Amino acid sequence: MTSLTAKPSACPIDHGALAGLKTPTGCPVSRKAAEFDPFEDAYQQDPPEYVRWSREQEPVFYSPKLRYWVVTRYDDIKAIFRDNLTFSPSIALEKITPTGEEANQVLASYNYAMNRTLVNEDEPAHMARRRVLMAPFTPEALKEHEPMVREAARAYVDRFIDDGRADLVDQMLWEVPLTIALHFLGVPEEDMDTLRQYSIAHTVNTWGRPKPEEQVAVAHAVGNFWQLAGKILEKMRRDPSGPGWMKYGIRKQAEHPDVVTDSYLHSMMMAGIVAAHETTANATANALKLLLQHPSAWREICDDPSLIPNAVEECLRHNGSVAAWRRLATKDVKVGGIDIPAGAKLLIVMSSANHDERHFEDPDLFDIRRDNSSDHLTFGYGAHQCMGKNLARMELQIFLEELTKRLPHMRLCEQKFTYVPNTSFRGPEHLWVEWDPAQNPERRDPRLLDTVHPVRIGEPSRHAISRTMIVESATRLPGDVLRLRLKSPDGRPVPRWTPGAHIDIECGDSGLSRQYSLCGDPDDARTLEIAVLRDPDSRGGSRWLHENLKAGDKVKVRGPRNHFRFDEGAQKVILIAGGIGITPIGAMARRARQLGIDYELHYSGRSRACMAYLDELRQLHGERLQVHASDEGGRCDFAALLGRPQAGVQIYACGPVRMLEALEQCCAGWPEDALRVEHFHSTRGTLDPSKEQPFEVELKDSGITLQVPADQTLLAALRGANIDVQSDCGEGLCGSCEVRVLSGQVDHRDVVLTRAERDANSKMMACCSRAACGKLVLEL
Numbered sequence: 001m002t003s004l005t006a007k008p009s010a011c012p013i014d015h016g017a018l019a020g021l022k023t024p025t026g027c028p029v030s031r032k033a034a035e036f037d038p039f040e041d042a043y044q045q046d047p048p049e050y051v052r053w054s055r056e057q058e059p060v061f062y063s064p065k066l067r068y069w070v071v072t073r074y075d076d077i078k079a080i081f082r083d084n085l086t087f088s089p090s091i092a093l094e095k096i097t098p099t100g101e102e103a104n105q106v107l108a109s110y111n112y113a114m115n116r117t118l119v120n121e122d123e124p125a126h127m128a129r130r131r132v133l134m135a136p137f138t139p140e141a142l143k144e145h146e147p148m149v150r151e152a153a154r155a156y157v158d159r160f161i162d163d164g165r166a167d168l169v170d171q172m173l174w175e176v177p178l179t180i181a182l183h184f185l186g187v188p189e190e191d192m193d194t195l196r197q198y199s200i201a202h203t204v205n206t207w208g209r210p211k212p213e214e215q216v217a218v219a220h221a222v223g224n225f226w227q228l229a230g231k232i233l234e235k236m237r238r239d240p241s242g243p244g245w246m247k248y249g250i251r252k253q254a255e256h257p258d259v260v261t262d263s264y265l266h267s268m269m270m271a272g273i274v275a276a277h278e279t280t281a282n283a284t285a286n287a288l289k290l291l292l293q294h295p296s297a298w299r300e301i302c303d304d305p306s307l308i309p310n311a312v313e314e315c316l317r318h319n320g321s322v323a324a325w326r327r328l329a330t331k332d333v334k335v336g337g338i339d340i341p342a343g344a345k346l347l348i349v350m351s352s353a354n355h356d357e358r359h360f361e362d363p364d365l366f367d368i369r370r371d372n373s374s375d376h377l378t379f380g381y382g383a384h385q386c387m388g389k390n391l392a393r394m395e396l397q398i399f400l401e402e403l404t405k406r407l408p409h410m411r412l413c414e415q416k417f418t419y420v421p422n423t424s425f426r427g428p429e430h431l432w433v434e435w436d437p438a439q440n441p442e443r444r445d446p447r448l449l450d451t452v453h454p455v456r457i458g459e460p461s462r463h464a465i466s467r468t469m470i471v472e473s474a475t476r477l478p479g480d481v482l483r484l485r486l487k488s489p490d491g492r493p494v495p496r497w498t499p500g501a502h503i504d505i506e507c508g509d510s511g512l513s514r515q516y517s518l519c520g521d522p523d524d525a526r527t528l529e530i531a532v533l534r535d536p537d538s539r540g541g542s543r544w545l546h547e548n549l550k551a552g553d554k555v556k557v558r559g560p561r562n563h564f565r566f567d568e569g570a571q572k573v574i575l576i577a578g579g580i581g582i583t584p585i586g587a588m589a590r591r592a593r594q595l596g597i598d599y600e601l602h603y604s605g606r607s608r609a610c611m612a613y614l615d616e617l618r619q620l621h622g623e624r625l626q627v628h629a630s631d632e633g634g635r636c637d638f639a640a641l642l643g644r645p646q647a648g649v650q651i652y653a654c655g656p657v658r659m660l661e662a663l664e665q666c667c668a669g670w671p672e673d674a675l676r677v678e679h680f681h682s683t684r685g686t687l688d689p690s691k692e693q694p695f696e697v698e699l700k701d702s703g704i705t706l707q708v709p710a711d712q713t714l715l716a717a718l719r720g721a722n723i724d725v726q727s728d729c730g731e732g733l734c735g736s737c738e739v740r741v742l743s744g745q746v747d748h749r750d751v752v753l754t755r756a757e758r759d760a761n762s763k764m765m766a767c768c769s770r771a772a773c774g775k776l777v778l779e780l
């Protein structure tokens with residue numbers, strides 16, 4: 001037993017105050033939980049590493065030092081973000097370290113009254129405000145800022161390019177995002193210099209642990225910042241015309257005084273500067289540090305700038321600038337199976353979620369070609385997801401483009417990285433780099449500066465996430481199956497994967513790509529293996545692979561990615577494969593054997609002669625393998641196998657649809673989740689076609705009419721027709737995919753629109769809502 005309750009006399013924790021708390025260890029607070037201290041250097045240096053133990057053993061725990069519940073796994077954190085009614089954001093800007101009387105008096109002397117902005121506002125006020133203030137964040141509106149961002153970045157690089165050595169944070173990365181933030185907000189140039197001094201104070205005040213003697217100085221800085229924000233606001237009110245998000249807010253106040261309140265405007269004037277500045281400055285410093293620590297990735301983006309957008313997403317995932325965020329439980333609720341009482345405060349560690357192997361394959365690997373990097377939670381998720389994320393992305397992309405173009409030979413100096421101790425905003429205080437100015441490419445070719453790459457916002461391009469691999473061998477297996485072993489062209493290890501994972505493989509220039517489960521041995525760092533069944537009804541994918549690929553060929557591959565995860569904590573598993581479904585199931589059987597999990601493996605096929613991998617499976621699994629060959633009358637009797645639910649047993653199945661349907665029927669009496677079947681596609685935004693109706697949409701502005709089939713969302717149909725509609729969450733939570741409806745009744749399925757708006761029937765969320773009748777006309 002690791003609990004501190006084992007030695008009550010030595011225990012620093014007041015267990016009385018924690019009555020009723022239960023952790024997986026059975027003790028109120030485990031030793032690791034008791035030791036957790038996010039103000040320690042170890043957390044600052046590497047938050048996901050610092051809480052690795054938690055992700056693995058105790059994903060939801062109570063921290064007595066912080067007096068917060070801490071949540072560290074991806075799915076739990078996303079579920080919290082998704083439900084902003086149960087998990088209120090109201091404490092997001094509260095001081096995490098309560099200050100002493102003297103500091104409080106100082107703040108009061110400045111009439112400091114930081115209140116609700118957006119990030120800490122509850123519903124329904126929040127969504128109403130977010131929607132009124134959204135327009136300046138659309139990709140089209142942001143495009144206007146691109147020349148200013150590029151110009152600022154270039155001017156700062158000009159200042160040090162011939163020096164051979166620079167602290168990128170001090171000499172560029174702190175100031176340029178601040179200048180851009182102030183421009184974006186519409187702050188007059190003359191106030192910029194004064195504001196620069198105060199920004200950091202808000203971070204320390206809100207998320208830090210200033211010592212009592214520091215608190216007073218911080219309070220003066222915060223108070224001054226607050227007053228200055230008020231003065232700037234007054235100045236803007238006198239003339240709210242012209243560009244800038246805060247000016248836009250002032251103009252909107254005239255139309256919606258109850259939505260855009262005075263208190264909001266003053267609080268946002270101050271919080272907005274921090275939201276737009278420090279987050280992005282830190283993100284850029286983290287990204288450059290990470291890239292320079294991985295010279296091959298740095299070289300790749302120097303050679304091919306089209307890889308930059310996905311590299312940015314991977315940097316935000318691997319080493320993001322907002323490490324953790326906060327929510328308040330508004331009722332008794334379970335998180336990850338742990339009871340959390342109403343009123344509990346939660347620290348949700350997104351930097352840990354971003355390294356959760358349950359969501360990201362080989363999560364600690366820095367892989368700029370990862371195909372789900374942008375699933376990271378660094379920008380939050382759902383109703384409050386960062387509104388400025390595309391501005392931040394634009395800045396990161398432009399900074400990286402300018403630096404890779406002008407200083408590709410830059411390298412990190414020897415140094416120790418330091419961070420401002422706080423739970424949430426994280427980036428190195430200094431980033432020293434050096435280079436040989438004589439090698440600056442623009443000295444040889446000044447025209448270099450004329451080339452610029454378009455900023456890419458949204459989904460990464462296929463090119464950016466594809467990796468080239470070489471076919472090491474292509475062999476025929478029974479049943480018209482082609483076994484392909486793929487290796488890296490440069491002999492580097494292949495990406496690691498877990499059983500159930502798949503890759504996408506491109507079929508030459510045919511424009512087709514197909515997904516195949518990885519089989520073989522996940523411990524084999526040299527090759528990835530897939531098995532491709534030639535499908536007689538193939539639309540070209542499997543046929544192309546069978547007819548064209550041979551050893552030595554190059555192929556483009558995306559992934560690995562896993563939507564069919566194997567629970568390594570299972571007590572017993574029943575593994576069922578039909579035909580080529582053996583590929584993920586075989587990998588799971590191998591893993592179960594390795595881990596000593598009790599398992600049985602059922603493999604069905606038409607005849608033994610056409611069942612791939614049979615000999616290998618027999619050798620590896622012996623008696624545990626049961627072969628069911630129809631030509632021997634040996635069909636697997638699912639009813640007998642699964643007739644009675646068995647506690648603690650999980651069933652994994654992959655095979656033809658009919659087999660999976662039969663299994664679902666047989667498992668009707670089993671606990672929900674006991675049966676897990678292979679889904680190649682993420683369930684996000686997918687529909688149950690048996691319950692949906694197809695419908696027609698007419699796009700008035702574009703003059704086209706589209707059919708939306710039962711298995712497709714309106715958003716997917718629009719994108720398929722090259723109509724660019726913004727979208728973030730894909731499940732009707734965030735409001736970014738709103739489209740205007742001109743006629744036709746909508747079946748609303750979002751949580752964004754109010755009842756009155758639904759009744760008015762003039763808007764809909766394209767990601768989830770559909771037509772209630774056969775046709776909609778949209779203003780697109």
Ligand code: HEM
Nearest residue numbers: 118119275276279280283379380381384385386387388392
């Ligand atoms: C909200 C991160 C840049 C404006 C947030 C949230 C996070 C975040 C974690 C809270 C999300 C939630 O509760 O679900 C970041 C990061 C940035 C960045 C990592 C840079 C890399 C920006 C920029 C702006 C901005 C440049 C520009 C003004 C906002 C606003 C919200 C927000 C207005 C509140 C949205 C709402 O509550 O509806 N951001 N942010 N952020 N961010 Fe950012």
